[in-house]
Amino acid sequence: MCKAAASSAPVVLAAESGPKPTVAVAGATGLIGTRLVEMLIAEGYRVNVLTRNPSAARAKLDTLAGVNAETVAIAGPTQWKSAMMGTKAVINMAGEPIATRWSAELKEEIKRSRVSTTRRIVEAINSLGEKERPEVLVNASAVGFYGTSETATFNESSLSGGDYLAEVCREWEAAANEAKCRVVVLRTGIVLAKEGGALAKMVPVFEIFAGGPLGSGRQWFSWIHRDDVCGLVLKSVENKGWRGAYNCTAPNPVRMGELCSALGDVMSRPSFVPVPDFALNVLLGEGAQVVLEGQRVLPTKALEDGYEFKFAKVGDALRNLIA
Numbered sequence: 001m002c003k004a005a006a007s008s009a010p011v012v013l014a015a016e017s018g019p020k021p022t023v024a025v026a027g028a029t030g031l032i033g034t035r036l037v038e039m040l041i042a043e044g045y046r047v048n049v050l051t052r053n054p055s056a057a058r059a060k061l062d063t064l065a066g067v068n069a070e071t072v073a074i075a076g077p078t079q080w081k082s083a084m085m086g087t088k089a090v091i092n093m094a095g096e097p098i099a100t101r102w103s104a105e106l107k108e109e110i111k112r113s114r115v116s117t118t119r120r121i122v123e124a125i126n127s128l129g130e131k132e133r134p135e136v137l138v139n140a141s142a143v144g145f146y147g148t149s150e151t152a153t154f155n156e157s158s159l160s161g162g163d164y165l166a167e168v169c170r171e172w173e174a175a176a177n178e179a180k181c182r183v184v185v186l187r188t189g190i191v192l193a194k195e196g197g198a199l200a201k202m203v204p205v206f207e208i209f210a211g212g213p214l215g216s217g218r219q220w221f222s223w224i225h226r227d228d229v230c231g232l233v234l235k236s237v238e239n240k241g242w243r244g245a246y247n248c249t250a251p252n253p254v255r256m257g258e259l260c261s262a263l264g265d266v267m268s269r270p271s272f273v274p275v276p277d278f279a280l281n282v283l284l285g286e287g288a289q290v291v292l293e294g295q296r297v298l299p300t301k302a303l304e305d306g307y308e309f310k311f312a313k314v315g316d317a318l319r320n321l322i323a
Contacts, residue, residue: 023237024075024084024134026050026121027093029060031196032140032188036093036230041066043234048073048083050121081124084134089237091138092121092176111168114140118175126180138236139176141187143222143249145169148293150219155300156187156245173245182243184236189222189249189297191229192314194321202260203322206269217257219294222249225311225320235307247299254314256294266318 023040027033028049040047042065051057054076061067061074075083084090095114118139125133146154147161160166173185192199229248236242254262264271299307311317 020044020046021088022046022048022086023089023091024048024050024080024087025091025093026117027095027140029057030093030095031193032191032226032229033093034060034064034195035193035226036091036233037061037067037072038065039227039230039234041071045088046071046073048075048087050075050080050083052077080121081127084121084124085128085132087134089136089138090121090125090134091233091237092118093140093233095140107164111171114168114172115175118172119178122175122179126178130180133181135240136182136184136237137176137179138184138186138233139173141169141173141176141185141245143187143189143247143295143297145173145187145245146295146297148295150293152296154247154295154297156247157300182240184242185245186229186232186236186248187245187297188229189224189247189253191226192223192317192321193226199263199318199321202263203267206263206267206271217255217260219256220253220296221256221259221294222253222297223259223314223317224248224250225317228309228311231310232302232307235302235305239305242305244301246301247297248302249297249299250309250314250317251299251303251312252314253296253298259314262315262318263322266315266322 021044023045025033025037025040025047028037028047028051037047037049049057049061049072051074054074058074061072073083094117095110122137125137142165143154144163144165145160146152146158147163147166152158160170169187176185177183191197194200194203228250232246232248236246260271263269299309311320
């Protein structure tokens, strides 16, 4: 497979790329970003990857379908501005994973990796001339914006919560909304993918017949298949009417117990061995609150604006990913 363009080489801009439009992507090597790059290429886009580590990004992306010097260029830190110039869209999916035990240092990194990166991208966009700026900034956020609740249902008009993750999301979104172009913020739920995230941690436990709900099993689990995250990103890029915050979750959230039952059915494994609250608190500390309390989030705006989910039911999503 051909290698992506070297970090020291000039980034190929949209104006030079022929009939294919170009988008710039931050977070391209993450769980969502890698699949997004594949889907963008399949849809006929060229991709300029914004990264702090060009060699690591190149090594990761060279393993993906369709990646070569004609479809992907790697932009190191000094090239970010030129890599955004003249593009159709800038897509920012960068952020430190949160599914681990939170220390004071990690909490600071979770915020910094989201807010500071977004500010840097927005500053670069705003420094471009009006005709050089991208048409849209599509920026990740999270359903953590709403806080946790065992009883409430949240849509895009719901107020923000009062906990740490809600604070991070508010600052994250505020930074994105400073961009002098159309802005779409995707408040993403728990992404299901076999390569990583929550599902990748649950599958090995079920394989050894030890699977079951985390905590009470009654808490809400607002999930989304990775391909639908990417589908919502593409819709945000292509539909000029999309603007503001969109919940990036499947239309049928489930309770944790329902998720585990569906996973057990797909894997032909039992799903009745619960993980007690105290064990999660030991493993995740303060971060366990997100798992133990959950939230029911609906993608009201995406449905109203005509997005058709590939995977609206959790059983169908799990069968696609595992069976």
